[in-house]
Amino acid sequence: MPALPLDDAGPYVAAAYLVFLALILIYVAIMASKLVRIARDLDEVAELIERRDETRSGAADESAEQPVPR
Amino acid sequence: MAAVVRKDVLVELRTGEMVPAMLLFSVSTFVLFHFALDRRSVEGDLAAGVLWVTLLFAAVLGIVRLFVAEREQGGFDGFLLAPVDRTALFVAKATVLFCFLAAVELAAIPAFAILLLGPSPWDALPELLVVLVLADLGVAVVGTLVGALGVQTRTRELIVPILALPLMIPLVIAAARATSPLLVEGATGGIEGRWLLVLGLYDLVFGLLAFAVFDFLLED
Amino acid sequence: MATDADAPAVALRDLGRAYGERVALSGVTLELPRGATLAVFGANGAGKTTLLRVLATLLRPHAGSAAVLGRELPREGWAVRGRVGLLAHEPLLYRDLSARENLRFHARLHGVADGRAEELLDAVGMARRADEPIRALSRGMTQRVAICRAVLHQPELLLLDEPLANLDPGAAAGVAPLIGRASGVARVLISHDVELGLAEADMVLGLRGGQPEILEPAAAIRPDDLKGLYR
C-alpha cells in the first residue's frame, strides 16, 4: 500500500492533485510550442534583415558616392 | 419590420422548406421514442421530457435554415441598404420563428397526444398553452441569436446545434418541469409558479441581451 | 457643414479598407460633384467592388475619411441609407419570390408606394413576367429587375457594378433613362468595357492593388491609357 499514511480515500485525493499538476504541465507544453514558433520567426526576421543588408551594401558599392537614405 | 415578416412567411408558403420538415421530424421522433422507450404510452415526467426534447430538436432544425436565404441571396445587404433600424431584423426574424414554432406545435401536440400520450391533455390544455407560449418565446429569441451567429460561419449545420442545445437546457428544464404535472391522469392543472418565473426570466434576459448585441452581427 | 443639398455626392480623403492582413483599398482621394459620373476601372481584385460597398455604407472604412451626400461615414451612415442605390453582381433578390413580390418587399422597406414598382416593371418591359419566381428568369431579366430594385426609392447616388452585363442592346436602351446619364443623378460606374465607360463618365479612376493610379477628367483619357491597368 502507499508509503504515506493516507486513509482508504487517499488514492483519489492524490489522483485529483496529480490531475491538476498534469493540467498545468500540459499548459506549459502548449506555451513552449508557441515559444518555439516565436524563436523560428525571430530567426527568419534576422535572416531577412541580413539578406536586405547584403542587397543594400551590394547596391551601395555601385553608387558609392550617393548616401543611402536609411 | 412587418415587411420582413410578411416576406418570410411568403417565402415559406412558396417553398415550404421549414415548417413541414420540422413537423415530419417531430412525428418521426415520437415514433422513434415509442420504440426506444418500448412503451405503449407515456405520462407525467417522461411525457414532458419526450415532448420537449422533440420540440427542441425540431426548433434547432428550423434555426439552422433561418438566415440562410438572407446570407446566400443577398438579403442582408438588401436589408442594410434600407433606412430601417437594424434590430428590426432581429424582431422580425424572432417573430417568424415564433410563428413557425407555433404552426409546428399546432400539429405536433395532437400527434403526440394520439401516438404516445396516455392521459388526454384536454382539461389541462390552457395551462399547457401558457407554458408553450413562454417556451416558444425563449426558443425564438435564443434561436434567432444563435441562427445569426451560426450563419456567419461556413459550418453552420454543426455550429448552430452545438451552440443552441446547451443554451436552451435551462429552457427545457423549466418547460418540462412545468408541463409534467399537466400530463398525468386527471390533471388538476396546477403548475408550479416557480417554473413560469424561470421561463419568464430566461425570455427577458435573452430578449434584452439579443436586442442589444444583434446589430453588431450585421456590421462589417 | 454644407447642407446636404449642395455637398458633393462623394468626398473621399485617403480612404483605406483591409480584409485581415490583405489591403483592399488605400489612399483613395477624390471628389464627385452632384449629377456627375465617375467611371472606375481596374483588374479583378483591384478594389473596385470594395469601394462600391464602402460608399453603399455596407463596409466601414478602416482608414481616411469618406463622406457620401454630405454625410460622414460610418458615423452618419444611417442618414445615407435609403438615398443610395446599389446594383452589384448579386441581384439582392429572393429567388423563390416573384419579381413583383421582391419589388413590393423592397418598396415597403424603403417606404415607397407599390405603384412605383409597377411603373418600373413596365419601364424595363418586365410587366408580363412579373409573377414568375426569379429562379425562372434569365440572367438578363433578373438584371432588369435588380435595376428596378436599385432605383425604386429614387436614390440621389447610383452605385453600378457593370450594370449592362447580360443585357441585350434592346434592354440596355430600355434601362438607360433609369440608370444612364439621363437619370441626372450622381453615379459611380464600374465597367470593364473601356469605350462604354469612358463615354458615360465625367471623371475616371484607375485602381491597381487598391491604390489609385489614374484620377483624371474623362476628356483627358484615351482608352489605351487604361490598358496599363490590366497588365
Place this chain on the structure above:
Amino acid sequence: MFARGLKSLSIASVVLIVGAFALVFFYAPNDADQGFVQKIFYLHVPLAIVALCGFVAGGVFGIQFLRTGDRSHDLRSYVAIHISLILAVGALITGSIWAKASWGHWWVWDEPTLVSFLIVFLLYACYQPLRFAIEDPGRQARTAAVFSITAGAFVPLNFLAVRLAESFTHPRVLSATGGSMPGEMRLTFLVSLAGMAVMFVTLWKYELTSKQASMRLRALKRRLADEDDRWVPAGRSAAPQEL
C-alpha cells in the same frame, strides 16, 4: 503592454499555491463525515469558481470590445476563455474523482453545481470551433464577442435553473460555498481560492504577452518580406491574429 507586473504575479501565485497545498495537507483537519476525501474540495471548488469567473470576464471583455472596437479586448476575451476552458476541464475531472470517492460512481446528478458546470463547459467548448469557422478577422472578433456576452449571461441563469431542478428532488450533500466550515478549513479554502485566482491572472498575462509578441513578430516579418514581395499569409486559426 501586457507584461507589466507579470514577474511579481508569478511569484505571488507560487507562494499562494504552495502555501495552500501545505495548509490543505498539514493544517486543515479531516472533515467530520467525509474524512480525507474532503481534501479534493480545496482543489475542485476553487478551480470551478475561477473558471466561471474567467468565463464571465471573457464576456465583460467582449462587451468592451463591442463598445470600443479595440481588438486588444478581443484578445483578452479570447485568452480568458481559453484558460478558463483548461481550468474547467480540471474542475470537471476532479469533480468526478470526488464523486467517485464519496458516492461511489464517476458522475452524480444530484450535485447541482457539478451538473450546471458541465452545461456551462459544453457551451464554452463551442467557442474555439465558432471562431475557427469564421475567416474574416473583423467578423470573427465581433461574432466571438457576441457569443462571449450571451454565454456570460447564460451562466447565472443556468445555475438557477439547475439548482431549482435538483433541490426539488434531493437535499444537497455539502454546500460548495463552504459557508458552514470551521475556522481552519475556511482559511485553507480561502488561501487556495486566492492562489487559484492569482495563478489564473498570471497565466492570462503570460499568454497575452506571448500572443502579442508573436503578432508583432509576424507583422515585422511581413514588413520585411514585403520589400522583396515574398509575402506569406498567416494560416487560419481560432486565435486573434492582429491587434
